[in-house]
Amino acid sequence: MKKLLFFLSISLIAPALQGQDIDMNFLKLWDVEKEDIVTLPLQQSVSVLIFTSSSCPYDQLYDERIRALHTQYKDRVDFILINAYTPRQGKELASKTKAQAKQFDMPYFIDLNQDAANLFQIEKSPEVAILAKPQGKYTLEYHGAIDDSPQSASNSKHHYVEDVLNNLLQNKPSPHRFVRPAGCRIR
Template sequence: MKKTIKLISVLVIVLSLSAFTIAKSNNDDGYKIGDAAEDFSLKNIDEEMLSLADYKDAKGFIVIFTCNTCPYAVMYEDRITALNNKYASKGYPVIAIMPNNTSVQPGDSFEAMKQRAKEKGFTFPYLIDAQQTVYPKFGATKTPHVFILQKSDGLNIVEYIGAIDDNYKDASAVKTKYVEDAVDALLNGEDILHTETKAIGCSIKA
C-alpha cells in the first residue's frame, strides 16, 4: 500500500512538472527582444517571392502581421500605409504578412488580398504566409501585430514587439505612436522607450 501511494505521488509530481514545462514552452514561443529573426521567402501580391534579404539597402524592417477581414486590421490600414510612406525611404520599409488559414477565413484568400491592396492603394508588399510557418516563429498572435527589426552584423534583430499605437479606434486620438517612436529612436541611435506593448486585434486563424 505504501509503495502504491509513493508511486502515485511520484507520478503526480512528474505530471505536474511536465505540465509546467509545456506551459513554459508555450509562453516562450516566438521571438523576444534582442533575438535574431530568421529570413523567410513568401509570395507577394505581385506573384513574386520576397525575402528580407532582397532589401539590400534597408536598415531594418517594420514587419506587420495583418489581414483583410479583421476589423482592427482594417482600422489600421491607412496608418500602415502612412508608416511605409514615412519610413521606407529612411531605411525601414513595411513588410505586411497575412497569416490566417484561408480555408477558415476565405476573405483573406490570395485573390482577396490582391483586390484589397488594389482598392486601398497599398504602397508596401503584402505577403501570404500560406503554409503558416512564419508567424509562429515570430510569435505573432493578433492581426495587427508588429515586429520591428534592425539590421546588425548581417542579422535582423528584434527591437520592438506589439501594437502600432495606443488607439485602434481613432487615429486622431492617438497619444503614443509606439512604432513611430521606436523607429525614430533607432534612426537617432537612442534607446526605445517602449520595447514591448500589447497587440490589440483579432486572433490569428490557424
C-alpha cells in the same frame, strides 16, 4: 517532417528571440504580386513587418495609419505587409487579399503556414514586428501594437511604432519591447 522540425525550433526559440540574431534567409512567404514563394526583400537597416488581414475590422481601422507610417519612413525603413490570417482560406478570401495588396504601395505577402507569425510571436491582426540590422544580422527590437487607440487615430496618445523607429534610426535602443495589441486573433 521538415515542417514539424521547423515548428519545434520556432517554439523553442521564440520566447528568447527578442534581441537575438535572426537569419531571415530561411523565412519564405507567398508574394501576392509575383504569385510565388520568396524571401522577404529586406534592404534597409530597419524593417517593419505589419501583420494584417483582409477580413479583420481592426485592420481597416489602421489602413490610413499604416499608409502614413509608410509615407513618413519609406526612404529609410522597409515596410512589408504580411497576411497571417490565411490558413485554409477559400478562393473568395484569397482574392480579397490580392485586392487589399493593390491598395498599398508596399510588398504584400501571405504567411501560409504562419511561420513568420510564430517566429515573431504575432498573435493579433494588426500587429507589427520591427527588426533592426545593426551589425549584419537582424534582431527583433519590438513587436506589438501600432499605437494605443485602435478605434481612432486622433485619440492616440502613444505612437509605439513611431517611437521605436525614431530611436532605431538614431542608433538608440528601442523604448518599447512589447505592447499588447488590440485586434483579431490569428488562427
